[in-house]
Structure formats: structure tokens, C-alpha cells
Amino acid sequence: MLDRLEARLARERALVVAFSGGADSALLAVAAHRVLGERALAVTAVSPSLPERERRAAAAFARRHGVAHVEVRTDEAERPEYVANGGDRCAHCKSALLDALAPIAALAGGKIALGTNLDDLGDHRPGQQAAAARGAIAPFVDAGLTKADVRAISAHLDLETAGKPAAACLASRVAYGDPVTPQLLARIEAAEDALHDLGFLICRVRTHGDGAVARIEVPPADLDAAHARRAEISAAVRRAGFRFCALDLDGFASGRMNVLLGMPAVHP
Incomplete structure (x- = not known):
């Protein structure tokens, strides 16, 4: 190959x-x-x-x-x-x-x-x-x-990226039809950085309602841990500027916003 x-x-x-x-x-x-x-x-x-x-x-x-x-x-x-x-x-x-x-x-x-x-x-x-x-x-x-x-x-080739999880651009977290602004992208980045600091290295902060709602996705295997630390996660997400924080019980999948367009999400 x-x-x-x-x-x-x-x-x-x-x-x-x-x-x-x-x-x-x-x-x-x-x-x-x-x-x-x-x-x-x-x-x-x-x-x-x-x-x-x-x-x-x-x-x-x-x-x-x-x-x-x-x-x-x-x-x-x-x-x-x-x-x-x-x-x-x-x-x-x-x-x-x-x-x-x-x-x-x-x-x-x-x-x-x-x-x-x-x-x-x-x-x-x-x-x-x-x-x-x-x-x-x-x-x-x-x-x-x-x-x-x-x-x-x-x-x-011994590249350290061989197992690196997918990392789509921050704009992919914004629900279609909601404006993409630098301010909203900065809030998403701050929230995801906070989740990384809490140990959730694979995660997405999807936003809805013009950025009012943050919908958190983590791999299904991490859902129990996320629920157990829901207070910390909610506090971190709210500090980033979101009014509401929700945990998606379906877990992480790439391309979840595409479901709004009638397209399937792509599971890792």
C-alpha cells in the first residue's frame, strides 16, 4: 500500500x-x-x-x-x-x-x-x-x-498519528442553520478543552439553539463516567458560556450533525 x-x-x-x-x-x-x-x-x-x-x-x-x-x-x-x-x-x-x-x-x-x-x-x-x-x-x-x-x-512508519481519533473542525459542532461565529467557536473550543482536562479525550460539544445548548458526546464506553461527573462537566460547559448542558445518551459518532440533513452519522 x-x-x-x-x-x-x-x-x-x-x-x-x-x-x-x-x-x-x-x-x-x-x-x-x-x-x-x-x-x-x-x-x-x-x-x-x-x-x-x-x-x-x-x-x-x-x-x-x-x-x-x-x-x-x-x-x-x-x-x-x-x-x-x-x-x-x-x-x-x-x-x-x-x-x-x-x-x-x-x-x-x-x-x-x-x-x-x-x-x-x-x-x-x-x-x-x-x-x-x-x-x-x-x-x-x-x-x-x-x-x-x-x-x-x-x-x-511509526507515526504517532496512526491511532489518533478524528478531529473535525470546530464548525462541524454547530447545528446547520445556526450562524457560525468566531465567538461561538471559541466557546466550543473552551468547553472541549475543559472536557479533555477532565479526562474525556474523545468528545464533541455540539451546539443548538444559536449556541444556547451544548450537547456533549463521548464514546458509549465513557457514558457512565460522564454521568458520574455530570456536575463537573456541566459547570465547565457553563463556564465556557453555554446556558444548558446535555449528555447525548447515544454516544459519540462522527458527522452527527449530518443527521439533520437526512444523512447517516459515521460511527468510529
């Missing part, structure tokens, strides 16, 4: 990897560095939707693995279509990302590469179409790799 991926990457003159620090983009950044050397650049898009802990982790990963890395600011929070938070929000976010990365790719004489894998193609991700329309490539898809394959290759 690694040979297939590296053969695909070797067809490119240069690559700018959209690097969030998650398992997918981390492997893509390392593989591109292995194949292209200084002709590969990992770029992290910084905006209110990127948790600071993920920003720091991405920079640290790049340093540890010798991957050339820079950050760039993106302006999706200033785009009315993104703020409106319709079902196509991800497309507007991806457009902002591509707008920021395109000049860098042009200077490098290469293409923009995204960490999309085969499993992503079945989820509700309108950003994929926006990226493809802008000429971005998806080497994992071209190499026929699933999420499990990405994790297996990462483990083979």
Missing part, C-alpha cells in the same frame, strides 16, 4: 499538502516528504475553526518528522455563505482553503494535495466537490486507500 501511495506521489513535480495534523494529512505530508523532499510543503490553514491544541500538535509533528511546514490564514469566517451554515458550509470552507493555498502551489510549480481517502467518499462532504473543481488531488483515493489503510501505513 505504501508503494502504491509513493508511486502516485512520484508522478507530481511538487505538492502543497493541506495539513491539519490529523491521521490522514499527517501521513500524506510524511509520504510526500519521503518522495519529493524539499518539493513537498505542508501547509496548515489557521482560522477560528482550528482548535489551538490541533495547531500546536500539527507544528510539533512537522518538526519531529522534518517536514517543511508553514501556516496560512484563511478567511472563511468572513464569507457570508459560510457563516450562514447551510448544508454546503464545507464547500465554502474548502473554497477558502484552496484560495489560500493556490498562490503557494503556483509559486512551487505544483498541485494541492488533500488527505481524502476512499471512506470519505461515502460521507456528506460537499467540500470534496469544491476541491476537485479547483484542481486539488486526492492521492489516497488514487492509490485505493481506505481510512484503515491510512492507519496501517502510519503504524508501519
Whole structure:
């Protein structure tokens, strides 16, 4: 599988990897560095939707693995279509990302590469179409790799991200139709940081009612622990600025907000 991926990457003159620090983009950044050397650049898009802990982790990963890395600011929070938070929000976010990365790719004489894998193609991700329309490539898809394959290759290369849980952008926590604002995203980040400090390393703080209600998701195995510490969790979430705190008894699943669009959630 690694040979297939590296053969695909070797067809490119240069690559700018959209690097969030998650398992997918981390492997893509390392593989591109292995194949292209200084002709590969990992770029992290910084905006209110990127948790600071993920920003720091991405920079640290790049340093540890010798991957050339820079950050760039993106302006999706200033785009009315993104703020409106319709079902196509991800497309507007991806457009902002591509707008920021395109000049860098042009200077490098290469293409923009995204960490999309085969499993992503079945989820509700309108950003994929926006990226493809802008000429971005998806080497994992071209190499026929699933999420499990990405994790297996990462483990083979001893990457610390091999088992890293999914960490979607903070805007994915906001119910469709509720405006996405930097202030709300900051509250979500503060609440999730507090939950991490309490030991719930896999969690989501989903918001409803224009940010009044925080709906907490933890893995089903952690539900008893969360219930036992409900007073601490509620206090932490309210300190972050939410009026109500609820524990979702169905537990954590990626893409739970997509249920509002009639799409299935994706369990870990």
C-alpha cells in the first residue's frame, strides 16, 4: 500500500499538502516528504475553526518528522455563505482553503494535495466537490486507500498519528442553520478543552439553539463516567458560556450533525 501511495506521489513535480495534523494529512505530508523532499510543503490553514491544541500538535509533528511546514490564514469566517451554515458550509470552507493555498502551489510549480481517502467518499462532504473543481488531488483515493489503510501505513512508519481519533473542525459542532461565529467557536473550543482536562479525550460539544445548548458526546464506553461527573462537566460547559448542558445518551459518532440533513452519522 505504501508503494502504491509513493508511486502516485512520484508522478507530481511538487505538492502543497493541506495539513491539519490529523491521521490522514499527517501521513500524506510524511509520504510526500519521503518522495519529493524539499518539493513537498505542508501547509496548515489557521482560522477560528482550528482548535489551538490541533495547531500546536500539527507544528510539533512537522518538526519531529522534518517536514517543511508553514501556516496560512484563511478567511472563511468572513464569507457570508459560510457563516450562514447551510448544508454546503464545507464547500465554502474548502473554497477558502484552496484560495489560500493556490498562490503557494503556483509559486512551487505544483498541485494541492488533500488527505481524502476512499471512506470519505461515502460521507456528506460537499467540500470534496469544491476541491476537485479547483484542481486539488486526492492521492489516497488514487492509490485505493481506505481510512484503515491510512492507519496501517502510519503504524508501519511509526507515526504517532496512526491511532489518533478524528478531529473535525470546530464548525462541524454547530447545528446547520445556526450562524457560525468566531465567538461561538471559541466557546466550543473552551468547553472541549475543559472536557479533555477532565479526562474525556474523545468528545464533541455540539451546539443548538444559536449556541444556547451544548450537547456533549463521548464514546458509549465513557457514558457512565460522564454521568458520574455530570456536575463537573456541566459547570465547565457553563463556564465556557453555554446556558444548558446535555449528555447525548447515544454516544459519540462522527458527522452527527449530518443527521439533520437526512444523512447517516459515521460511527468510529
